[in-house]
Amino acid sequence: MPNMSLKKNPMPEQRPDERNKNFLEVTTGYTEETAIDEAKRCLNCKHKPCMQGCPVSVKIPEFIAKIAEGDFEGAYQKIKETNALPAVCGRVCPQETQCESKCVRGIKGESVGIGRLERFAADWHMSHVKDEITVPEKNGKKVAVVGSGPAGLTAAGDLAKRGYDVTVYEAFHVAGGVLMYGIPEFRLPKNIVQNEIDNLKKLGVKIETDVIIGKTIMVDELVEDMGFDAVFLGTGAGLPSFMGLSGESLNGVYSANEFLTRINLMKGYKFPEYDTPVVVGKNVAVFGGGNVAMDAARCAKRMGAENVYIIYRRGREELPARAEEVMHAEEEGVIFKLLTNPTRLLGDDEGWLKEIEVIDMELGEPDESGRRRPVPKAGSEHILPMDTVIVAIGQTPNPLIKKTTKGLDTNRKGCIIADEKGKTSRDGIYAGGDAVTGAATVILAMGAGKTAAEAIDEYLNN
Amino acid sequence: MAYKIIRKKVLNPQIFLMEINAPLVAKKAEPGQFIILRIDEYGERVPFTVADFDREKGTVTIIVQIVGKTTKDLSALEEGEEILDFAGPLGMPTELEGLKKVAVIGGGLGTAIAYPQAKKLHSMGAEVDVITGFRDKSLIILEDELKAVSDRLIITTDDGSNGVKGFVTDRLKELLDAGEKYDAVIAIGPLVMMRAVCNLTKGYNVKTIVSMNPVMIDGTGMCGGCRVIVGGETKFACVDGPDFDGHQIDWEAALNRQKMFKAQEKTACESGHCRIGRTNNA
Numbered sequence: 001m002p003n004m005s006l007k008k009n010p011m012p013e014q015r016p017d018e019r020n021k022n023f024l025e026v027t028t029g030y031t032e033e034t035a036i037d038e039a040k041r042c043l044n045c046k047h048k049p050c051m052q053g054c055p056v057s058v059k060i061p062e063f064i065a066k067i068a069e070g071d072f073e074g075a076y077q078k079i080k081e082t083n084a085l086p087a088v089c090g091r092v093c094p095q096e097t098q099c100e101s102k103c104v105r106g107i108k109g110e111s112v113g114i115g116r117l118e119r120f121a122a123d124w125h126m127s128h129v130k131d132e133i134t135v136p137e138k139n140g141k142k143v144a145v146v147g148s149g150p151a152g153l154t155a156a157g158d159l160a161k162r163g164y165d166v167t168v169y170e171a172f173h174v175a176g177g178v179l180m181y182g183i184p185e186f187r188l189p190k191n192i193v194q195n196e197i198d199n200l201k202k203l204g205v206k207i208e209t210d211v212i213i214g215k216t217i218m219v220d221e222l223v224e225d226m227g228f229d230a231v232f233l234g235t236g237a238g239l240p241s242f243m244g245l246s247g248e249s250l251n252g253v254y255s256a257n258e259f260l261t262r263i264n265l266m267k268g269y270k271f272p273e274y275d276t277p278v279v280v281g282k283n284v285a286v287f288g289g290g291n292v293a294m295d296a297a298r299c300a301k302r303m304g305a306e307n308v309y310i311i312y313r314r315g316r317e318e319l320p321a322r323a324e325e326v327m328h329a330e331e332e333g334v335i336f337k338l339l340t341n342p343t344r345l346l347g348d349d350e351g352w353l354k355e356i357e358v359i360d361m362e363l364g365e366p367d368e369s370g371r372r373r374p375v376p377k378a379g380s381e382h383i384l385p386m387d388t389v390i391v392a393i394g395q396t397p398n399p400l401i402k403k404t405t406k407g408l409d410t411n412r413k414g415c416i417i418a419d420e421k422g423k424t425s426r427d428g429i430y431a432g433g434d435a436v437t438g439a440a441t442v443i444l445a446m447g448a449g450k451t452a453a454e455a456i457d458e459y460l461n462n
Numbered sequence: 463m464a465y466k467i468i469r470k471k472v473l474n475p476q477i478f479l480m481e482i483n484a485p486l487v488a489k490k491a492e493p494g495q496f497i498i499l500r501i502d503e504y505g506e507r508v509p510f511t512v513a514d515f516d517r518e519k520g521t522v523t524i525i526v527q528i529v530g531k532t533t534k535d536l537s538a539l540e541e542g543e544e545i546l547d548f549a550g551p552l553g554m555p556t557e558l559e560g561l562k563k564v565a566v567i568g569g570g571l572g573t574a575i576a577y578p579q580a581k582k583l584h585s586m587g588a589e590v591d592v593i594t595g596f597r598d599k600s601l602i603i604l605e606d607e608l609k610a611v612s613d614r615l616i617i618t619t620d621d622g623s624n625g626v627k628g629f630v631t632d633r634l635k636e637l638l639d640a641g642e643k644y645d646a647v648i649a650i651g652p653l654v655m656m657r658a659v660c661n662l663t664k665g666y667n668v669k670t671i672v673s674m675n676p677v678m679i680d681g682t683g684m685c686g687g688c689r690v691i692v693g694g695e696t697k698f699a700c701v702d703g704p705d706f707d708g709h710q711i712d713w714e715a716a717l718n719r720q721k722m723f724k725a726q727e728k729t730a731c732e733s734g735h736c737r738i739g740r741t742n743n744a
Binding site for chain 1: 486487490500504505506507531532546547548549550551552679680682683684685686687689691696701714715717718719721722723725726727729730733734
């Protein structure tokens, strides 16, 4: 008999006034009992609408049925068939616009907590089962993967399982890409990412850190001199956009990339135990309304800022961040200044940020994205005292590979042009993830890595 | 993979040289480029200009001035020890093609950074005048090396203790006033020195290339921390530079940005992670 409760089992989490002072994970995960109870809310629909909402087609009703039976390891293995990183996806996927948006239970009441169950299965596996990884027999062909974020890691794993000799190149000193430098510890503990990377190494994947493809080694060298039969470019969207406002180079103004990298990758929140500092003032404004903006705002709060503002030019409905992140940010005391846009940043004689000028916005006609276009209200400019500004309005792909690889076509926005299988304008070179789409989600990048791995396999077998 | 220190040489009480085994970086490095290193797990990522490289030996030389936590900790490492991370080469090489007569100006540590440019220009057959400035005689570095790659070497000291008193700008002005015609001046050193050189050369209408060295994390265009205003536009020193047309730089903004982490640098030095004996103070 299914559990007909209209509400999801709530996710246990740290109290907001406690967690906004530490970097420990916010949500602590379902217990076995809660997971079984939640799994029983699934109606096991014949047409499986949830799966259509999943970019990597996780067999959702099947894994949930295993949880309901108490076969947690079986559930994990079921997810693993199509998703290389369940512990990551269970935590960072925007389920409310993907699988859970299609759930029949969501029509009347709340959808099944698919993301929470995915996370539960992955966490249960990690704490109860020691991965026994058998190294697949090598097929004698070499593939280079450039970038070790979600796209690259997925492609590397899938190719290694097919017997390819895979080397992943990473510009930073640790692998993981945005999972390491971007998403904070309190939302995605780094030991989870590290565990996935260690498993890849056990599969025989070689990871070369400190190598910047396009500087240390060129893409053409990989193919011509180093004997790689194919290359996958999963270089992400790492170039921060600024707004072009006057005062953006004042001290106290960060790109979200810089702010988050200092905190997450360089462990700036443990300064001076770790050498990398982060300066956070009393009043902090984050420009933008996506997940990156929420991460930056919540980090700023944890770094001791008194007042942290999200300044976003559209309304609440339009916030691109995951619903859970917005809710968590609000609970933690982040103040949302919606329909507000910054116009300039003002500093003192020493070059430090002191104030920002913002203008009120109202929503006009829908634009090409279908969202109502924000229009400034004339004469509504006003000043807010501010010590720190974090610009989180988006990232574009790094031009390094494009500049140094002849014949690799990119579009007007600098994104690598690739077909639906990841094939680029250069024979044997594939690409996927944010490097192709511009900044998007972890799961879409993983999907692209998976598709490209299949395409590379096909290419090298023809 | 770690990177072994092959050779260490103290050049003066504040400046030392390190030759580091990094074959991939050595293979590609060109004058004007830089590397980013991280001493160990606790370390900050800090950029250093490539002072020399040996493609055959697979080594890269950096010359370091002790100014903060990382440089101090680095100075405590000895030959045979290892650095955890060493990535590069980063940034654009200095454009030296077509230059026939050049004045290379180095201030203090900048002398070390100017050396590979002088060396390359000399090997390309250009006429190279080198002017370097130091606070006093005890701080002079690379005298023999620079002599070997220049047509004229002028070393000046702020206090005149080496017999030549004054700033690099005084010496450069003398040469320009005497009618020397340079295709370009390459000035590398503290921001105030580079600004002074630019103010001078502007009047003589001589193209001046400077090398910016702001705080950065990744060195690949990702953090945007290294932004510099050049000709009214925001540029990233790591990917667009580190060399820029000195007459276009907003020097005031550059000087201000240098102060961003000054207070924290002090904290790091006083109570930061202590590498002596590899214990942790904090």
